[in-house]
Amino acid sequence: MYFDKAETYSREEIERIQVVRLRNVVERAARSRFYAESLGGIDPADIRSVDDIRRLPLTTKNDLRASYPDGLLTVPHDQFVRLHVSSGTTGNPTAVYYTQNDLNSWADLMARCMHMIGIRPGDVFQNMSGYGLFTGGLGIHYGAERLGCLTIPSGAGNTARQIKLMKDFRTTAIHIIPSYALYFAEALTKSGIDPRRDLALRVALVGAEPHTEESRRKIEDALGIKAYNSYGLSEMNGPGVAFECLEQKGMHVWEDAYLIEILDPETLEPVKEGEIGEIVMTSLLREGMPIIRYRTRDLCRFLPGECPCGRKHRRIDRILGRADDMMILKGVNIYPMQIEQVLMAMPEVGQNYLIELDNDGHIDLMRVKVEIKEEFFIEDMRALNALRERIQTALRYEILLTPKVELVEANTLPKSEGKAKRVIDLRKQF
Amino acid sequence: MYFDKAETYSREEIERIQVVRLRNVVERAARSRFYAESLGGIDPADIRSVDDIRRLPLTTKNDLRASYPDGLLTVPHDQFVRLHVSSGTTGNPTAVYYTQNDLNSWADLMARCMHMIGIRPGDVFQNMSGYGLFTGGLGIHYGAERLGCLTIPSGAGNTARQIKLMKDFRTTAIHIIPSYALYFAEALTKSGIDPRRDLALRVALVGAEPHTEESRRKIEDALGIKAYNSYGLSEMNGPGVAFECLEQKGMHVWEDAYLIEILDPETLEPVKEGEIGEIVMTSLLREGMPIIRYRTRDLCRFLPGECPCGRKHRRIDRILGRADDMMILKGVNIYPMQIEQVLMAMPEVGQNYLIELDNDGHIDLMRVKVEIKEEFFIEDMRALNALRERIQTALRYEILLTPKVELVEANTLPKSEGKAKRVIDLRKQF
Numbered sequence: 001m002y003f004d005k006a007e008t009y010s011r012e013e014i015e016r017i018q019v020v021r022l023r024n025v026v027e028r029a030a031r032s033r034f035y036a037e038s039l040g041g042i043d044p045a046d047i048r049s050v051d052d053i054r055r056l057p058l059t060t061k062n063d064l065r066a067s068y069p070d071g072l073l074t075v076p077h078d079q080f081v082r083l084h085v086s087s088g089t090t091g092n093p094t095a096v097y098y099t100q101n102d103l104n105s106w107a108d109l110m111a112r113c114m115h116m117i118g119i120r121p122g123d124v125f126q127n128m129s130g131y132g133l134f135t136g137g138l139g140i141h142y143g144a145e146r147l148g149c150l151t152i153p154s155g156a157g158n159t160a161r162q163i164k165l166m167k168d169f170r171t172t173a174i175h176i177i178p179s180y181a182l183y184f185a186e187a188l189t190k191s192g193i194d195p196r197r198d199l200a201l202r203v204a205l206v207g208a209e210p211h212t213e214e215s216r217r218k219i220e221d222a223l224g225i226k227a228y229n230s231y232g233l234s235e236m237n238g239p240g241v242a243f244e245c246l247e248q249k250g251m252h253v254w255e256d257a258y259l260i261e262i263l264d265p266e267t268l269e270p271v272k273e274g275e276i277g278e279i280v281m282t283s284l285l286r287e288g289m290p291i292i293r294y295r296t297r298d299l300c301r302f303l304p305g306e307c308p309c310g311r312k313h314r315r316i317d318r319i320l321g322r323a324d325d326m327m328i329l330k331g332v333n334i335y336p337m338q339i340e341q342v343l344m345a346m347p348e349v350g351q352n353y354l355i356e357l358d359n360d361g362h363i364d365l366m367r368v369k370v371e372i373k374e375e376f377f378i379e380d381m382r383a384l385n386a387l388r389e390r391i392q393t394a395l396r397y398e399i400l401l402t403p404k405v406e407l408v409e410a411n412t413l414p415k416s417e418g419k420a421k422r423v424i425d426l427r428k429q430f
Numbered sequence: 431m432y433f434d435k436a437e438t439y440s441r442e443e444i445e446r447i448q449v450v451r452l453r454n455v456v457e458r459a460a461r462s463r464f465y466a467e468s469l470g471g472i473d474p475a476d477i478r479s480v481d482d483i484r485r486l487p488l489t490t491k492n493d494l495r496a497s498y499p500d501g502l503l504t505v506p507h508d509q510f511v512r513l514h515v516s517s518g519t520t521g522n523p524t525a526v527y528y529t530q531n532d533l534n535s536w537a538d539l540m541a542r543c544m545h546m547i548g549i550r551p552g553d554v555f556q557n558m559s560g561y562g563l564f565t566g567g568l569g570i571h572y573g574a575e576r577l578g579c580l581t582i583p584s585g586a587g588n589t590a591r592q593i594k595l596m597k598d599f600r601t602t603a604i605h606i607i608p609s610y611a612l613y614f615a616e617a618l619t620k621s622g623i624d625p626r627r628d629l630a631l632r633v634a635l636v637g638a639e640p641h642t643e644e645s646r647r648k649i650e651d652a653l654g655i656k657a658y659n660s661y662g663l664s665e666m667n668g669p670g671v672a673f674e675c676l677e678q679k680g681m682h683v684w685e686d687a688y689l690i691e692i693l694d695p696e697t698l699e700p701v702k703e704g705e706i707g708e709i710v711m712t713s714l715l716r717e718g719m720p721i722i723r724y725r726t727r728d729l730c731r732f733l734p735g736e737c738p739c740g741r742k743h744r745r746i747d748r749i750l751g752r753a754d755d756m757m758i759l760k761g762v763n764i765y766p767m768q769i770e771q772v773l774m775a776m777p778e779v780g781q782n783y784l785i786e787l788d789n790d791g792h793i794d795l796m797r798v799k800v801e802i803k804e805e806f807f808i809e810d811m812r813a814l815n816a817l818r819e820r821i822q823t824a825l826r827y828e829i830l831l832t833p834k835v836e837l838v839e840a841n842t843l844p845k846s847e848g849k850a851k852r853v854i855d856l857r858k859q860f
Contacts, residue, residue, distance in 0.1 A: 068598075069599060077552055077580065078550075078552030079551075079578075081574075081575045081578055081579065082581050082582075083554075083580055083581065083599065084583070085582070085595065100578075120508075122507055122508030131585065132584060132585030137561070144511075145511045145512065148509075149511065150510045150511060150512070150513055150527070151511055152512075152515070153512075153514070153562050153563060153568060154562060155561065155562030155563065165515065168499050169499055169513065169525075
């Protein structure tokens with residue numbers, strides 16, 4: 001039923017092992033140039049509970065860049081067997097080094113994820129993902145082999161060949177990025193293939209790109225499978241940090257291997273239960289390049305309560321955006337994703353919306369311009385006013401402030417190529 | 431000095447272990463559908479010497495295709511953890527399955543190759559090769575990790591990034607395909623990088639494409655490194671079948687893992703010492719999908735004598751062509767590569783030549799039309815005749831027949847796009 005013992009740890013066991021491992025991490029990390037300085041002589045013995053992690057300094061992407069390529073290493077160079085490097089579009093890339101033990105524990109964690117969603121030896125696993133420096137490719141590949149699946153390293157692209165492999169070898173499980181999954185489903189239809197009738201597909205790992213619950217359901221419908229969400233980042237090995245169980249209600253963070261905090265990106269204090277904040281992660285098992293309290297910039301929240309699956313590893317929601325997108329209005333943190341979720345849940349709302357921040361005198365205000373679908377944009381002012389008020393109430397409920405809502409006709413807000421610009425800050429600085 | 435014990439086996443030890451393993455292979459192979467039939471109840475106990483391999487049937491690419499996808503498997507499906515599939519441009523592709531033990535022994539052999547050319551833990555190994563279904567990518571990747579190098583899975587292409595990785599991480603060893611190596615060296619020059627001054631490169635594994643000794647020297651000069659030739663094929667795992675030692679005088683075949691024969695492609699009898707024939711291979715360690723006496727279609731010859739390095743594993747030459755290119759003339763096997771080598775060694779000969787097979791009455795004859803460089807195509811009939819005779823003599827010495835040689839002016843023979851058509855058979859069948 002379970003892949004390993006750690007999967008069924010109680011909260012007490014998890015926290016006990018976290019304290020022991022955190023102490024080891026602090027001790028080990030101090031051997032690196034970067035942490036020798038930034039830890040400033042903190043004594044590992046001072047770590048007596050999980051909360052003592054707050055005595056340790058945070059680590060940022062800039063810290064990693066500044067110590068590029070090897071300022072975080074704790075063992076001699078000849079003990080490393082793998083290196084992944086981020087693309088580094090701005091400034092220095094970041095480099096992540098792995099010892100053989102790091103590769104082993106990473107593969108174990110990834111195998112645990114796959115086992116959790118019912119993948120077993122005998123399953124045929126097609127890894128439809130790029131390999132090379134992208135940790136999602138080799139990371140999931142090693143996990144699949146560790147688990148004992150028949151692993152087909154089919155790589156990204158070449159759709160016709162992917163389909164042939166899937167038919168010939170009766171592939172049961174795949175790893176695929178969400179945007180390619182929908183394209184792939186269309187290609188199947190065009191080839192006259194009904195996945196439920198002609199294929200043996202049962203389950204998919206989808207990750208690497210943020211995607212909505214709706215996209216997941218579309219992928220599941222189109223391919224006749226169950227799709228499970230994955231979270232990871234190279235600084236914490238890669239995939240295998242958090243993963244959905246069969247319940248599909250949030251991703252369990254493997255807390256025996258990663259210590260997770262969710263902090264207010266401004267105050268750097270823990271957010272209240274269930275509130276949104278920035279994921280901050282500490283790797284508890286990485287021996288060659290431990291990273292302490294890494295600010296991921298990913299926004300998320302813990303899901304409350306226990307998972308019906310019985311596992312005690314806490315669950316996080318889908319990634320809700322990037323910390324860099326956060327707005328502060330009257331001292332309240334607001335994320336565009338919160339507003340988007342409220343708007344998109346309303347059938348009357350169209351494709352586009354715009355958030356304007358302004359100040360009237362010295363008081364901040366938020367204006368939300370919302371496109372309304374043609375069929376709802378009728379000449380009945382009373383109905384429109386009622387809709388406007390419903391939207392306002394729903395937004396206030398979510399963001400705890402009352403924005404000024406304006407309804408506009410479909411296709412009147414400026415469209416942008418690529419990633420839409422949803423927030424305009426018109427506030428004057430005083 | 432040596433990676434493992436098998437590397438220094440004496441001939442007696444090699445042959446003793448070959449017999450034991452060959453017996454195991456026969457026993458194991460008989461559990462597959464294909465060999466249950468084709469071995470026809472051969473008793474493993476009948477294998478008493480290496481030469482008894484000749485009692486076993488040959489296996490062809492067509493046999494593999496006909497048993498696609500799983501007719502050669504000897505253990506249940508759930509014991510396999512990897513699958514590689516050839517591209518299969520014509521008809522069914524071929525599928526090669528690996529158990530965890532198969533992956534382990536493959537990685538060991540590949541690590542042995544890299545160790546032989548002086549690569550060690552502490553070396554930074556950049557794997558500049560495609561990953562995915564191509565066995566050269568993951569095969570060499572696993573070998574490098576097994577050996578304990580810092581392995582950078584940089585993948586194919588993206589030259590600017592390859593250069594940045596090479597500089598930032600002081601890469602000492604690379605795997606690169608020969609045609610990309612020369613392109614890459616040019617890119618370095620264009621970026622103002624002198625590999626001897628600015629990089630730490632020391633050694634390259636080059637394989638996957640046949641290339642000449644001259645190309646190797648060019649790669650070595652351009653990158654300031656030593657380049658070592660590699661031989662392998664997916665049916666025998668992938669790379670790691672044969673590899674050059676520091677002497678660079680032919681590739682040692684790892685005979686504890688592969689039993690190699692070189693056979694006349696027509697008679698299927700062993701060729702004489704040093705003669706060219708088709709490589710026929712038996713995998714001695716593969717447990718999940720053993721292949722017996724596989725006709726590779728690759729033409730090669732054993733190199734005579736002992737290697738100065740002291741290893742007793744026999745050496746083969748560079749791959750000299752494909753068996754499908756063989757011509758039979760008056761009962762003699764002739765390979766276009768032999769003629770090309772003779773012609774290209776002569777400074778007067780231009781880019782193009784054409785081999786015509788014809789029969790005059792019932793007697794086969796070969797006509798070789800040779801383009802002569804402009805500066806040598808002078809009006810001095812005596813000089814031209816002397817040249818023609820020199821070519822004829824050199825060819826007779828190589829192929830043991832006297833062809834009719836015709837000298838023609840440069841750019842008069844038909845040019846073909848892509849792979850040149852060098853042989854035209856005008857013989858009438860009787």
